[in-house]
Amino acid sequence: MDGSNSKATGVAFIGCGYVADFYIATLPNHPDLSLRGVHDSDAERAKKFSEHHGLRPYASLDELLADDSVAIAVNLTNPHSHYEVSRRCLEAGKHVYSEKPFAEELGQATELVEYAERHGLILSSAPCSFLGETAQTLAHALAEGRIGQPRLVYAELDDGAVHQMNFRSWAGPSGAPWPYADEFRVGPTLEHAGYYLTWLTAFFGPASEVMSYGGLLQPDKTPEVEPSALAPDFTCALIRFHSGVVARLTCSTVAPEDHSLRIVGDDGVLSVSECWDYGAEVTVRTRTEMSESTPHYLSEPQQVPLVLPADHPFRYERHHGHDMDFARGIADLAAAIRGGTTPQLTARHALHVLEITLAVSSAQGAAHTVLHTTFDRT
Ligand SMILES: NC(=O)c1ccc[n+]([C@@H]2O[C@H](COP(=O)([O-])OP(=O)(O)OC[C@H]3O[C@@H](n4cnc5c(N)ncnc54)[C@H](O)[C@@H]3O)[C@@H](O)[C@H]2O)c1
Incomplete structure (x- = not known):
């Protein structure tokens, strides 16, 4: 190795x-x-x-x-x-x-x-999925103005009712069991919100405030973990970015799996159905003039070819292991060490993502948080 x-x-x-x-x-x-x-x-x-x-x-x-x-x-x-x-x-x-x-x-x-x-x-x-083809293609499409001025984002990170699945039997190739007790204690928001928050902050810059609701909707998950030790299994947050964009982010282990993203702009909508696949399809619907023959204000979805910036050092090889190229973030860091540069995933960016994540994951009931951290976009 x-x-x-x-x-x-x-x-x-x-x-x-x-x-x-x-x-x-x-x-x-x-x-x-x-x-x-x-x-x-x-x-x-x-x-x-x-x-x-x-x-x-x-x-x-x-x-x-x-x-x-x-x-x-x-x-x-x-x-x-x-x-x-x-x-x-x-x-x-x-x-x-x-x-x-x-x-x-x-x-x-x-x-x-x-x-x-x-x-x-x-x-x-982690997560390093912003370095993936899907996120890079979205960034490119936004920068190109494919949907005009972005205004609103719906980001879903529902994982399905994990406690109703056969989670005790899940194990990796080397025999490591899926650490369900830890996952239930930490909760889906602290575990997963960063996936979309890293993308959204990379696309739209730092956020200024978060309004969130968090609740434990299913307290009887497993006898090994007291309900009082369980994290919220449902959170919904509204995140306002300094740029004016507003995002709604939902995380749960209650609703059926849905990892989709929709970014709504003045001239169209960009969509992704799965954020845990670096090669997931990106589609765009663009604004059309309505008439009798075109009764909708948006076109039918069209596929956006996955593109990577010319200087992007990473390419996706689906046959190597997993839909998510987990090691890509380490490679990004290694390239920065070798080149004496900063990685694309900076610590200040991760800190900002963590501040938003904690604002959402720690909400018991309704909460409003003014954010203090910020970062420079690379
Ligand atoms: N499980 C997943 O599908 C998944 C996916 C993506 C990311 N992650 C993240 O990866 C991390 C690990 O998750 P996991 O599922 O592999 O958990 P895990 O419990 O299966 O493995 C963690 C390992 O770390 C070891 N460990 C804990 N404290 C240690 C210490 N102080 N020194 C040395 N070893 C220590 C434990 O003994 C354990 O073997 C978490 O942050 C999780 O959020 C997990």
Whole structure:
């Protein structure tokens, strides 16, 4: 897995659970990354994972951090471990790519970002799907003015009633069970809002305020987790961007699966039906003059060919692993290290996304939050 590319950037995984298998599956998309080894605080899990994939297991985080061939520590631990693990990696002089949310509290996240900035290190966070073909095509279509001035967004992240599915039987190729208790405690908003929030903030710039409602609609999910420990399973937020765009974002594990997006502009509507597929189709409907023969004010949907900017270094290879190219964010960070530049997914952008996410996920009932963080669009 350390490849034949001698100039490849050394990376190590911390956390050998369910998502780590997705990262392994998509690493072949990025020959510029060389996986040096893995660590998990659960020694049994580390053993199973490293044996399954033929990888070097580090006996401890210290041993991993002492490996000078590792430039990027990839934090794939559970959300409650993200801050502590990332902090230790930064203190050891490693660049860090973290799964989302990169901290559970905004103060901790800010501390990580400032620490990295002070020490010339790069911190970057999942989700990286903005680097995918679908999101890049939307960005291009918006910049080209395909729908005129954007005004309104409907973004849905409904995952279906997970607690009514066979979630106890879900496991990855290396045998890691889907961590349902943790997922129910963390909740669908903290887990998933970042997928669309990263896109929307990249498209429309920073947001100024959030109005949200959050509730636990189905408290009897599983006997292993007390209802009092469960996160809201439904949130709905209205997000106002400084640019004037307003977005409605829904996250739930109550309504049937719907990961669609509609961006409404003065001259048309851009749509995507699935944000968890880097190659999902983008369609556009454009404004038409109504007449007797054209009784609608919008055209029939037309496919927008997926395009990537000429200087975009990543290409989609669906046969490599997964509909989501999880390792692409690490490759973005590695390219920034090699080029002495900033990654496309910056820490300040991730911090802003996290502030919005926390404003939505922490709402118990109705809440209004004025946002304080901001970021420069790359
Ligand atoms: N499960 C998914 O489908 C999925 C998809 C995308 C992203 N994610 C994100 O990936 C992250 C991990 O999720 P997962 O599903 O793989 O969870 P998981 O529970 O299956 O795996 C996490 C692993 O991290 C290890 N760990 C926890 N604290 C540690 C520490 N301090 N040091 C070393 N190892 C530690 C655990 O022992 C466990 O094996 C989460 O942030 C989650 O939001 C999960």
